[in-house]
Amino acid sequence: MGSRVALAVLLAATLGLAGPVAAATALPPQPAGVPWPTLGWSEGPPGAAIDHGTLATAVAKLFLPVGRGGLPDTRALLVAAGGRIVLERYAAGFGRESRFRSWSMAKSVTQCLTGILVREGHLTLDAPAPVPDWQRAGDPRAQLTLRHILNMTTGLDNADGGDDGDSFAAQLLFGERAKDSAAFATRVDLAHEPGTHWDYSTGTSQILSGIVGRSVGGGREGVRAFAERELAAPLGIRSLVLEFDAAETMLGGSYVWASARDWARLGLLYLRDGRWDGRRILPEGWVDFTRTPAPAANNGSYGAHVWITAQPGPEQWPTLAPGIEAFQMNGNAGQFVVMVPDRDLVIVRLGEMHVSTWPELNAQLAELINAFPPRSGMSP
Amino acid sequence: MNRWYAMAIVWLLLVVGALLFERARDLSTIGAGYAAKELCSCVFVGERSLASCRPDLPETMERVEAELGADRVRAFVPYLAERIARYEPPFGCVLY
Numbered sequence: 001m002g003s004r005v006a007l008a009v010l011l012a013a014t015l016g017l018a019g020p021v022a023a024a025t026a027l028p029p030q031p032a033g034v035p036w037p038t039l040g041w042s043e044g045p046p047g048a049a050i051d052h053g054t055l056a057t058a059v060a061k062l063f064l065p066v067g068r069g070g071l072p073d074t075r076a077l078l079v080a081a082g083g084r085i086v087l088e089r090y091a092a093g094f095g096r097e098s099r100f101r102s103w104s105m106a107k108s109v110t111q112c113l114t115g116i117l118v119r120e121g122h123l124t125l126d127a128p129a130p131v132p133d134w135q136r137a138g139d140p141r142a143q144l145t146l147r148h149i150l151n152m153t154t155g156l157d158n159a160d161g162g163d164d165g166d167s168f169a170a171q172l173l174f175g176e177r178a179k180d181s182a183a184f185a186t187r188v189d190l191a192h193e194p195g196t197h198w199d200y201s202t203g204t205s206q207i208l209s210g211i212v213g214r215s216v217g218g219g220r221e222g223v224r225a226f227a228e229r230e231l232a233a234p235l236g237i238r239s240l241v242l243e244f245d246a247a248e249t250m251l252g253g254s255y256v257w258a259s260a261r262d263w264a265r266l267g268l269l270y271l272r273d274g275r276w277d278g279r280r281i282l283p284e285g286w287v288d289f290t291r292t293p294a295p296a297a298n299n300g301s302y303g304a305h306v307w308i309t310a311q312p313g314p315e316q317w318p319t320l321a322p323g324i325e326a327f328q329m330n331g332n333a334g335q336f337v338v339m340v341p342d343r344d345l346v347i348v349r350l351g352e353m354h355v356s357t358w359p360e361l362n363a364q365l366a367e368l369i370n371a372f373p374p375r376s377g378m379s380p
Numbered sequence: 381m382n383r384w385y386a387m388a389i390v391w392l393l394l395v396v397g398a399l400l401f402e403r404a405r406d407l408s409t410i411g412a413g414y415a416a417k418e419l420c421s422c423v424f425v426g427e428r429s430l431a432s433c434r435p436d437l438p439e440t441m442e443r444v445e446a447e448l449g450a451d452r453v454r455a456f457v458p459y460l461a462e463r464i465a466r467y468e469p470p471f472g473c474v475l476y
Contacts, residue, residue: 068435178413243473244471257426
């Protein structure tokens with residue numbers, strides 16, 4: 001296994017994808033004899049090695065009827081271990097065919113489309129980001145790269161701004177200027193030197209969405225067709241809906257819909273290092289770049305449009321629990337697609353979070369993950 | 381002199397009122413936009429009923445009213461703001 005890690009790091013370094021900190025645990029391959037879930041998921045019991053009592057308790061907590069109207073906040077919970085679904089449960093009124101909103105998990109989908117464009121040679125991580133508004137002579141934003149954007153270290157004055165009713169994110173998505181979100185997000189000034197300061201920004205994801213749209217061409221139909229051809233079809237994802245603003249920019253910071261099973265397929269793609277059934281979807285080293293902390297002092301354990309829990313720190317948010325090494329797509333109201341390499345797990349939790357808080361939900365998910373023992377032989 | 385004081389107070393109240401109205405209008409525009417987009421996507425993309433989707437909005441949206449049309453959701457705060465999100469398959473709901 002060590003040689004696999006060394007090879008991955010070497011390839012990542014060769015392509016310029018890895019940051020200053022190498023990712024830790026090797027990504028597990030699809031187990032022999034387990035078919036890729038392109039046509040359908042394999043299913044089976046969780047296995048004898050897991051802690052069934054802890055698992056049952058964790059699932060029961062997640063489905064407590066604590067939401068508004070006595071409904072559970074959790075609407076869908078799916079656990080794929082070793083490439084097979086070992087647990088799947090839905091709240092009343094929801095099921096396998098239900099589509100669930102991503103909120104900010106959309107950022108990771110946009111990251112995925114970006115990775116495909118990098119693999120195809122249309123985009124380059126360390127070249128100036130192709131944003132026409134920034135290319136005028138003397139514009140300091142001309143130095144911004146795709147890496148800055150993916151790491152949320154642009155230094156642009158466009159942080160989401162918390163829960164204020166008129167925060168930057170609220171204006172971006174729902175205000176008068178939401179009709180052209182990429183233009184709104186692009187036309188802000190630098191507040192920090194690029195690469196030195198991390199800020200969570202849906203605006204930055206809308207800038208990325210604009211880059212993806214211009215790279216693909218053809219407006220929203222072009223982006224939809226590209227996502228279908230290069231991502232959804234190869235993985236067997238059938239429920240994907242990308243939403244767009246009135247200017248036909250993908251709402252890649254917040255609005256992607258898919259079923260729980262399809263969210264799990266996307267998670268499995270990342271857990272399998274960007275490969276799917278013998279085909280490379282994401283470029284070599286992309287997933288390690290994805291799960292490497294952004295190089296800024298206050299990065300909040302963020303990688304490249306994906307959250308990381310590998311290295312707990314005082315500013316880490318959200319965190320699962322010490323000792324669990326994971327990387328995850330996260331969205332408002334407790335949307336989670338968690339990839340846990342050393343346990344070969346993909347966990348999907350979708351729904352609302354009216355009553356529970358992030359720490360409570362994180363603790364419940366950590367309890368769920370801890371029911372599954374680390375796989376023997378998985379090592380950094 | 382008292383007349384000038386009274387005029388100054390009235391002027392001040394008018395300015396404060398205008399600022400408060402503008403603030404309320406801005407927040408209502410965002411709130412109506414949020415409700416229209418969220419409910420439209422929930423109903424047409426999530427394939428749920430409006431009654432099922434409505435409780436998923438934050439409690440701060442309770443003053444926003446919403447009407448479901450054949451291909452759209454109109455959300456409004458009376459006298460302050462109105463927004464429409466239209467379902468344009470296969471691209472989901474677009475907020476206008």
